[in-house]
Amino acid sequence: MSSGAGPEDSADSLLSVFGTPLLSALESDADRAAARALCLLADADPSVVPALTERLVGRLPEAEDTQVLVRTLATLAADHTDAVRRVVADHRDRKRLSSAIADATVWEFDRAADGGSVLGAVRQAVDSQQAEPVRPGVVERETDTSGRTADPERAADREHRGDPAAVTRRERLARAEQSEAFQAISLLGNFEEIAVVEPEQAVRYGSVLRTRATIDGEDHGVALRLFDPPDDEEIRRAFGAGVAEALAQWDGLAVHEGIATVHDWGDYPRPWVATPYLDGTLADRGRVGVERALRETAHLAGALAHCHNNGVVHGGLDPKTVVYPSSELSGLPAPRLDNVGILTMVREHVQPANYLDPRYAAPEYFDRSYGTVDAATDVYALGAVCYRLLTGRPPITGEYGAVRKTILTEGVPAPSEREPQLPDAVDAIVRKATAGRKLSRYETAAEVRRDCWRLVRSLPSDEQS
Structure with a gap:
């Protein structure tokens, strides 16, 4: 980047180069720094807001914790309302997404810190995520069941400060475990024990809960997928029957190493399937x-x-x-x-x-x-x-x-x-x-x-x- 680049050229270039690592950093302990860097990019060049919004929305279906992404979207929407709204309006699940953004707590940070330098904020976020790697055989910090590094001090600090994001996550976990669907699956499924470890996230056909389950005496990370039936009652019955038949066939085919494993499946109170955690698509x-x-x-x-x-x-x-x-x-x-x-x-x-x-x-x-x-x-x-x-x-x-x-x-x-x-x-x-x-x-x-x-x-x- 030339030293003579203006703030708009700088923001556009930085988004193209650092967009992916910054979005990845949102799902790490560097989430706050990454959110600040992304918002500074948007402030420096509002023309990047639509592309940035699309990237954030695009990561929601596969994100381990959607709350950080939604908070960042809400923060962008606070200052760039029309640009964010236009992107969300084109989303197939726009009502749910709009509601989630409206209900989310925006990030609170000093965008003028360090002089409000976009490049400085980007470097801080990327450097925070790319800290010195853990050496093989050396356990630096405990990891939680989702595979993300757990920072007990950071988590305790969030709890002590009453961080709305932390409270919301606890509430979402509790709601998921108390839901009719999860309670029924716990009783009827082929699980000795099962517990939710990540809040519900939207995926194709419905939503997924990351859980920890004991099956035949062994612990497994299980993605519990719940299918959303159509609103029309008659179509809902046909849809449910079709999904159930497909799940039965999938289960029979899953002996092949090229087909995703099925731990268990069912059709009550709505179709569901349990598969292993997957490392992306x-x-x-x-x-x-x-x-x-x-x-x-x-x-x-x-x-x-x-x-x-x-x-x-x-x-x-x-x-x-x-x-x-x-x-x-x-x-x-x-x-x-x-x-x-x-x-x-x-x-x-x-x-x-x-x-x-x-x-x-x-x-x-x-x-x-x-x-x-x-x-x-x-x-x-x-x-x-x-x-x-x-x-x-x-x-x-x-x-x-x-x-x-x-x-x-x-x-x-x-x-x-x-x-x-x-x-x-x-x-x-x-x-x-x-x-x-x-x-x-x-x-x-x-x-x-x-x-x-x-x-x-x-x-x-x-x-x-």
């Missing part, structure tokens, strides 16, 4: 090397082939349904399919665009003349996900109408148009998987798997990264 990750992208595509293709061989169509494959188990000492774990078969079962009762990223949807989702949603639809989505792995970007961008038009008229571009160094054989796999007409696609997911592995074996050593 493909939507949270960037581009990977050619070999790893092909290996992960092949692994997902094997999981899809297992589903199809058992008569199940996933129907909702996109980066948010490609999930990763917690990292292991032996290396990065392979991805797994999540929400298996659910959209297939309920798509007649809901708006599919609310549960599937349209940028990864096959033409038959937009135009019935391309056929019905079936195994070939999953093959298309697999090709689009492969594109995302190879380039770090969605295959198509733009608003819904523009995405639909591109998918129906132009199709998915070759990955090498974005990343020229990719081998031609990669283009061939992606283009065949995402062909507009089903007869031109791979006949099976197993064929995608075969071609991916063939290409992996043929890659020169300098491309295997």
Whole structure:
């Protein structure tokens, strides 16, 4: 950055460079410093507020503690009301989000501290999060059950000061454990013990509670997902029956290592499923090397082939349904399919665009003349996900109408148009998987798997990264 950059150029540049680490810092012990830095960026250049708001809102579904993100949104809204309101108005769950922002306690900090330096605030926040790492075998501080570092002194100080965020979190935990749904699941589920460790968070199809559960004598970190039924009573019954059938099928398929594990599931008082904690989704990750992208595509293709061989169509494959188990000492774990078969079962009762990223949807989702949603639809989505792995970007961008038009008229571009160094054989796999007409696609997911592995074996050593 040149020394002559003005405050607006500085804020815009800093957001592009430090946006991700600052947002990550919001979920660490540096949350207050990160919030201050983000608000200073917004004050220095109000034009970054819409993009910043979108990033904050986009992290809510996967956040371990949404309260910090909502407090930051509320603080931004206090000074940039119209800009935040416009972004929230476009959110599919705008009523709930608007209410949460309105009810949240804004951050209170001196934005003029250190002269109000944007760069100084950014450095402080990033440095606070990136403190000296814990050395292997040395326990510096205790960690809580959510995996986040627990700071007893900081927590005690928050309690002593009556921090509204701390009080709200306690109340939310208590409400979750006292809710009818959790009480019923505690009694009817396959858990010897189960306790909520993180407040309820919004996710696709409903909400999730992070819990600690004892199953067959062993302790597990369990993500307890609760499905929100539609408001209409008749649709609600059909939706619930469809989800229950999909969960039963998913449970039977989960023996495959490429499918997310199901600890337990049920349909009372509303559909629910218990899965292990997961280390994020493909939507949270960037581009990977050619070999790893092909290996992960092949692994997902094997999981899809297992589903199809058992008569199940996933129907909702996109980066948010490609999930990763917690990292292991032996290396990065392979991805797994999540929400298996659910959209297939309920798509007649809901708006599919609310549960599937349209940028990864096959033409038959937009135009019935391309056929019905079936195994070939999953093959298309697999090709689009492969594109995302190879380039770090969605295959198509733009608003819904523009995405639909591109998918129906132009199709998915070759990955090498974005990343020229990719081998031609990669283009061939992606283009065949995402062909507009089903007869031109791979006949099976197993064929995608075969071609991916063939290409992996043929890659020169300098491309295997």
